[in-house]
Amino acid sequence: MSLQVKKSYNSENKYWYVELSGEVDVYTAGQLKDAFTNMIEDKKENIKINAQDLEYIDSTGLGILIGTLKRLKEKDKNIILTNIRSNVKKLLNITGLDKIFIIEE
Amino acid sequence: MIENQLDEVKLSVPSKPEYVGVVRLTLSAIASRIGFDVEKIEDMKVAVAEACTNAIMHGCRCAKDSKFNIDFVSNGEKLTISVYDDGKGCELESIQDPNLNEPKEGGLGIFIIKSLMDQVDIESEEGKGMMIKMIKYLGDDI
Ligand SMILES: Nc1ncnc2c1ncn2[C@@H]1O[C@H](COP(=O)(O)OP(=O)(O)O)[C@@H](O)[C@H]1O
Numbered sequence: 320m321s322l323q324v325k326k327s328y329n330s331e332n333k334y335w336y337v338e339l340s341g342e343v344d345v346y347t348a349g350q351l352k353d354a355f356t357n358m359i360e361d362k363k364e365n366i367k368i369n370a371q372d373l374e375y376i377d378s379t380g381l382g383i384l385i386g387t388l389k390r391l392k393e394k395d396k397n398i399i400l401t402n403i404r405s406n407v408k409k410l411l412n413i414t415g416l417d418k419i420f421i422i423e424e
Numbered sequence: 425m426i427e428n429q430l431d432e433v434k435l436s437v438p439s440k441p442e443y444v445g446v447v448r449l450t451l452s453a454i455a456s457r458i459g460f461d462v463e464k465i466e467d468m469k470v471a472v473a474e475a476c477t478n479a480i481m482h483g484c485r486c487a488k489d490s491k492f493n494i495d496f497v498s499n500g501e502k503l504t505i506s507v508y509d510d511g512k513g514c515e516l517e518s519i520q521d522p523n524l525n526e527p528k529e530g531g532l533g534i535f536i537i538k539s540l541m542d543q544v545d546i547e548s549e550e551g552k553g554m555m556i557k558m559i560k561y562l563g564d565d566i
């Protein structure tokens with residue numbers, strides 16, 4: 320039951336690249352929230368999330384993504400999700416969030 | 425095997441975030457033992473975790489040793505999972521479906537549970553805790 324957040328800033332193309340692996344739930348959500356908060360306070364730029372190893376997320380994690388996107392939108396920036404697993408994709412579809420975030424196959 | 429035999433597993437869980445993962449693992453083990461496929465197990469994992477998260481976050485956390493309960497009951501054709509707490513409860517009318525065109529940080533949990541499970545019943549009264557009972561059928565979706 321753990322979450323790893325690996326982030327780096329691509330200064331050439333001005334975006335954050337984040338690799339999430341493990342599970343985002345009520346226990347690990349704080350860690351994700353802190354990571355995003357720090358990133359945005361540093362540079363409010365697009366956040367590209369590689370979700371290949373994100374095995375699980377629930378409404379606690381989705382709420383953090385929504386909150387982060389709202390702050391990014393103040394500067395017209397986005398959250399881009401790539402390599403999403405089918406179980407995570409299903410949740411994004413159900414909640415309509417697939418239309419709010421940019422989903423790259 | 426005797427048909428319609430009821431297998432029951434009951435858990436009493438500390439109201440602490442770190443135990444939601446333990447419940448997910450327990451659910452996975454029970455559901456695969458009954459013969460659910462991976463996709464249905466994933467659905468149930470999320471639904472049960474949402475209910476547990478609510479019991480922990482919205483039920484009562486005042487007492488240091490507060491707990492909530494989960495019953496898993498299977499009868500060969502379906503798995504019934506009940507998550508209940510004796511926390512502060514809420515008025516069910518106040519729970520509304522989220523507006524999907526205007527995403528908010530909260531209010532997705534029960535909507536997700538209803539979307540992922542075949543049948544969901546919620547009982548609550550203010551001051552009397554909350555009980556959410558959800559069913560997933562083993563066979564094809566109904
Ligand atoms: N176990 C519970 N005890 C008391 N209130 C609850 C419980 N579960 C849910 N609720 C109420 O229902 C609302 C909706 O729950 P949910 O859809 O999971 O959204 P969220 O948890 O993000 O608020 C909660 O905000 C809360 O008011």
Ligand SMILES: [Mg+2]
Pocket residue numbers: 378474477478531532533534
């Ligand atoms: Mg919730």
